Amino acid sequence: MGAAEARLFAEQGATVVLTDVQDELGHKVAAEIAASGGVAVYRRLNVSDESEWEETVGWVEAQYGRLDVVVNNAGIFSGRMGRLSDYTEQDWDRVIAVNATGVFLGTKVGARSMRRTVTSEVRGGSIINVSSVYGLVGAPGEGPYPASKGAVRSFTKAAAVQLAPDNIRVNSVHPGFIDTPQAASLMDDPVERAALVERTPIGRIGTSEDVAWGIVYLASDESTYMTGAEFIIDGGITAQ
């Protein structure tokens, strides 16, 4: 999903710094964007490490002078679709570290940089945190994942309130079932896929682009009065 977002931001004229721990893939996406006329670079970043965030954001400031937008998109599943009682504390810690702590650190370090470089009456910063429908309603499987996504939802609102005086907006995005490489184990199984389509009023699985458009909207000046909002892109799942 991050790849689709990076492409769309680049198409809209943004200078994109892609970060991930999947170096090969990250370099490939950045190269593709550059090849089609956009501006993108890849840098390795473990989102659960504060010093790496400092280093990345410091590099962005040195290179480009300012940071306008942070999309906290990194997220993982535990890899088990078990019942709550099957999860170990290690599973929990690993998912929370990336999905929740990562968002906290990205928001914190990102907001500090925005305060230094972009905040003004005319142009503020925008931080977009990717949560999930499972930050809103109960998930049938998984344990740490919904907890982490609920953390993103509430943390986003707190950040929105606290950073509003700096003209930094913070919103959460709540995708439904999206066809991404990470969800391939579900999406490639015809039975699982049919069940997910069945649960979605719109009757199709979302694409990464469906979500990317919402994120671009939240980054743009068209949404300058939105902060602390839940941007739900779920084909109607949670409206049921």
Add this chain to the structure above:
Amino acid sequence: MGAAEARLFAEEGATVVVADVQDEAGAEVARQINDSGGSARYVSLDVSSEAGWTGIIRDTVQADGCLDVLVNNAGVGGGDAEMVDFTTQDWDRVIAVNATGVFLGTKHAALAMRRSGGGSIINISSIYGLVGAGSGAAYPASKGAVRSFTKAAAVQLAPDNIRVNSVHPGFIDTPQTGWMMADPDIVRTLQDRTPLGRIATPEDIAWGVLYLATDESSYMTGSEFVIDGGITAQ
């Protein structure tokens, strides 16, 4: 607010039908849009009249071939009397415009959109469809009705490729709220309650309404689009 939406839609290339009971103001908005190169016409419509809706939608489809988007924007405040002083007459009037109007608009637009293969319906609710209002009775009730009705419509109309979303503005500077916005003390209080520290413009809301009308939001339905400067995040 409807004027700002009409202008923005026209700027983006839409053919806009402006409907209201304020004939003079409505006709003026349409005229301004046409003068600046857009395409708009004004039709008088009482949104609480089903016959009115049947007529306007029939005429629109006849004139333009199909109906792609409906924005149910009409709304009245009903005054700021406390709940215990609120009269049934006031209640009925506010519910008729704010809630029944949205129901009728959605119903008749959906019937037309079904025939043409889909569309997007945007219903204007309010933050007072989400959280408790400090005064009034019918207004928050009507806006809550819009919120829940929108979700039901989204679920029921999804098979027809019709999306339905609600928009929840915070405090906005519109002609309708002019009496509040003219009072510096009230403005200051409203600003203090808004984390972003400013009152919204009609354009702030219009951008969101436009987004929900476009293909960029084609996977959004039944959602609450909150444009409130952070009020309900507190």
